[in-house]
Amino acid sequence: MQTALAEFIRDTPAGREADRILRACVHCGFCTATCPTYQLLGDELDGPRGRIYQIKQVLEGEPANRTVREHLDRCLSCRSCETTCPSGVDYHRLLDIGREQVEKQAPRPLQQRLLRRLLIEILAYPGRFTPLLRVGQWLRPLLPPTMRQKIPVAKRARRPAGQAVTARRVLVLEGCVQPGLAPEINQALENVLQPLGISVQRSPGAGCCGALPHHLNDTERAREMARRNIDAWYPAIEAGAEALVVTASGCGAHLHDYPKLLADEPGYSRKAQQLVDKVRDPLQILAQEPLDRLRLRPRAARLAVHTPCTLQHALKLNGATEKMLSELGYQLSAVNEGHLCCGSAGTYSILQADLSQQLRLRKLLALKTDHPDLIVSANIGCIMHLAETDGIPVQHWLSVVAEDLEH
Numbered sequence: 503m504q505t506a507l508a509e510f511i512r513d514t515p516a517g518r519e520a521d522r523i524l525r526a527c528v529h530c531g532f533c534t535a536t537c538p539t540y541q542l543l544g545d546e547l548d549g550p551r552g553r554i555y556q557i558k559q560v561l562e563g564e565p566a567n568r569t570v571r572e573h574l575d576r577c578l579s580c581r582s583c584e585t586t587c588p589s590g591v592d593y594h595r596l597l598d599i600g601r602e603q604v605e606k607q608a609p610r611p612l613q614q615r616l617l618r619r620l621l622i623e624i625l626a627y628p629g630r631f632t633p634l635l636r637v638g639q640w641l642r643p644l645l646p647p648t649m650r651q652k653i654p655v656a657k658r659a660r661r662p663a664g665q666a667v668t669a670r671r672v673l674v675l676e677g678c679v680q681p682g683l684a685p686e687i688n689q690a691l692e693n694v695l696q697p698l699g700i701s702v703q704r705s706p707g708a709g710c711c712g713a714l715p716h717h718l719n720d721t722e723r724a725r726e727m728a729r730r731n732i733d734a735w736y737p738a739i740e741a742g743a744e745a746l747v748v749t750a751s752g753c754g755a756h757l758h759d760y761p762k763l764l765a766d767e768p769g770y771s772r773k774a775q776q777l778v779d780k781v782r783d784p785l786q787i788l789a790q791e792p793l794d795r796l797r798l799r800p801r802a803a804r805l806a807v808h809t810p811c812t813l814q815h816a817l818k819l820n821g822a823t824e825k826m827l828s829e830l831g832y833q834l835s836a837v838n839e840g841h842l843c844c845g846s847a848g849t850y851s852i853l854q855a856d857l858s859q860q861l862r863l864r865k866l867l868a869l870k871t872d873h874p875d876l877i878v879s880a881n882i883g884c885i886m887h888l889a890e891t892d893g894i895p896v897q898h899w900l901s902v903v904a905e906d907l908e909h
Contacts, residue, residue: 503524503525503526503527503528503529503554503558504525505521505524505525505558505561505562506562507520507521507561507562508561508562508563510563511561511603515765515766516599516602517561519595519599520557520561520596520599520600523591523592523593523595523596524554524557524558524561524596526589526590526591526592527551527554527589527591528588528589529551530588530589531551532586532587532588533549533550533551533582533583533586533587533591533593534546534549534550534551534583535586536582536583536585536586536841536842537549537550537582537583538578538580538582538842538843538845538861539576539577539578539857541842542857542860542861543576543857547573548573548576550577550583550593552573553573553574553577553597553600554591554593554596556570556573556574556600557574557596557597557599557600557603560600560603560604560607561599561600561603565607566603566604566607566608567608568608570604570608571604571605571608571610574597574600574601574604575853575854576854576857577597578811578843578845578847578850578861579594579597579717579847579848580811580815580843580847581593581594581811581812581815581816582811582815582841582842582843584815585814585815585820585841594816595762598716601719602719602721605719617853618718618719618720618849618853621714621718621849621852622714622715622718622720622723625678625679625714625849626678626709626710626712626714626715626723626727627678627709627710628676628677628678628679628681628682628709628710631678631679631682632681632682635653635682635683636656636682638653639653639654639655639656642655654683654886654889657683657684657685657686658685658686668696668699668700668701669699670699670700670701670744671700671701671702671703671738671742671743671744672695672700672701672702672703672743672744672745672746672747672782672787673702673703673704673705673735673738673739673743673745673746673747673780674688674691674692674702674703674704674746674747674748674749675708675711675731675746675747675748675749675750675753675754675757676688676704676705676708676709677709677710677711677750677753677882678709678710678711678714679882680749680750680882683882683886684882684885684886684898684901686901686904687749687750687882687898687900687901688702688749689904690749690898690900690901690903690904690905691747691749691784691900691904693904693907694784694788694796694900694903694904694907695787697795697796697797697907698788698791698792698795698796700744700787700791702747703738703743705734705735705738706734707730707733707734708730708731708734708735709727709730709731710727711727711728711731711748711753711756711757712724712725712726712727712728712731712756712763713752713753713755713756713848714848714849715727716756716759716763717848717849718849721763724763725763725764725767728760728763728764728770728774729764729767729770732760732764732770732773732774732777735777736773736776736777739776739777739780743780744780745780745781745782745787746777746780746781746782747782747783747784747787748781748782748783749783749784749880749898749900750880750881750882750883751783751810751812751813751816751817751819751880751881752810752812752848752881752882752883754781754783754812754813754816754817755812755816755817757777757778757781758778758781758816758817760774760775760777760778761774761775761778783813783817783819783822783880784880784900785819785822785823785826785880786819786822788826789822789826793829793830796830796903796907797907797908798830798831798903798906798907798908799906799908800830800831800832800833800906801832801902801905801906802833803833803874803875803876804833804834804835804872804873804874804875804876805827805832805833805834805835805874805875805876805877805878805899805902806834806835806837806869806870806872806874806876806877806878806894807823807824807827807834807837807877807878807879807899808837808844808865808869808877808878808879808884808888808896809821809823809824809840809879809880810844810879810880810881810883810884811843811847812881813880813881814840814841820840823878823880823899826899827878827899830903832902835872835873835874836871836872837868837869837871837872838868838871839864839865839868840868842861842864842865842868843861843865844861844862844865844884844887844888845857845858845859845860845861845862845865845887846858846862846881846883846884846886846887846888847883848883851883851887858887862887862888865888866888866890866893869888869894870894874894875894876894876895876896876897876902877894877895877896877897878896878897878898878899878902879896879897879898879899880898880899880900882898885897885898
């Protein structure tokens with residue numbers, strides 16, 4: 503694709519990166535075949551190729567407007583298009599650059615700005631989110647059914663007796679909403695790794711990975727969170743922690759963007775890259791360990807696996823969950839359209855509720871086709887989004903494994 507970027511961005515780092523990405527695109531349109539929003543809406547401007555053209559026009563000097571902003575807002579950032587693209591177009595990075603410019607040129611109405619700010623100020627800070635969630639859970643029995651089903655039942659993490667400190671240590675990202683919504687997930691990581699001689703270390707100074715503000719175009723807040731997390735984790739990395747394990751694949755995908763996010767900060771760019779080299783999904787940790795040391799009694803149930811977009815398209819671990827569960831002795835059911843997004847995508851389920859619900863129903867239909875007893879996934883957003891009050895239970899696969907360990 504030929505480009506002629508406008509002067510305001512041409513010679514900037516973002517402009518040079520955007521130019522390189524745009525020139526890689528060959529207009530083939532393969533990406534539209536796997537784009538969830540294009541599949542739903544059938545509009546070229548709501549597919550990757552159309553969005554690339556719109557971003558190109560803005561970067562070449564055509565003023566952005568509300569229509570362009572809305573087409574970019576409808577993108578889930580699922581990155582399915584990147585898996586499909588034969589030219590290796592770094593679409594999600596181009597989208598970040600485009601959204602930042604559109605946000606400047608086409609300001610949002612006050613109501614939208616306030617909602618997005620509120621989502622960041624509450625969801626990205628567990629010290630604020632968890633107490634509010636607990637109030638909602640306490641009032642849950644008194645609420646109307648439509649409101650009640652949106653508030654998950656309170657859960658408690660069960661810690662086994664005698665957690666041992668071992669010579670082998672890994673860090674864990676605790677995250678922002680997961681400690682409140684599903685504290686059992688990170689506890690499951692500890693319970694599964696303990697028989698393998700690996701202890702899990704928590705870092706009180708760390709918090710939200712920064713994905714939430716980043717996807718809501720608050721780039722400076724995302725950088726601030728990245729710096730804070732690096733400061734919290736880096737001493738343990740230097741002291742010999744083997745890995746930084748991330749049980750939410752959405753967070754894991756965002757951590758891999760830290761080097762680009764902090765590329766202009768000499769004090770952090772090197773540390774960011776060293777940190778990323780240590781980031782691991784639990785699947786990657788267990789794949790290197792002798793699984794026969796896990797005293798496991800897999801339940802007699804058939805599991806349907808929903809592979810989050812971030813796990814398959816960003817972290818490139820498609821099929822790894824199924825492989826691990828099969829090796830551990832679990833029975834799996836067949837799943838159709840495994841590449842399609844469930845519609846969660848961070849705050850997308852709030853800001854694009856109609857599209858999100860259409861994708862959710864389509865995904866649930868695909869997951870239930872082979873009549874499973876349980877749905878498992880690897881990302882807190884997907885798990886909460888797919889959960890049904892009277893349907894098939896949805897859990898993190900690690901929680902299932904931890905529950906089936908012999909004690």
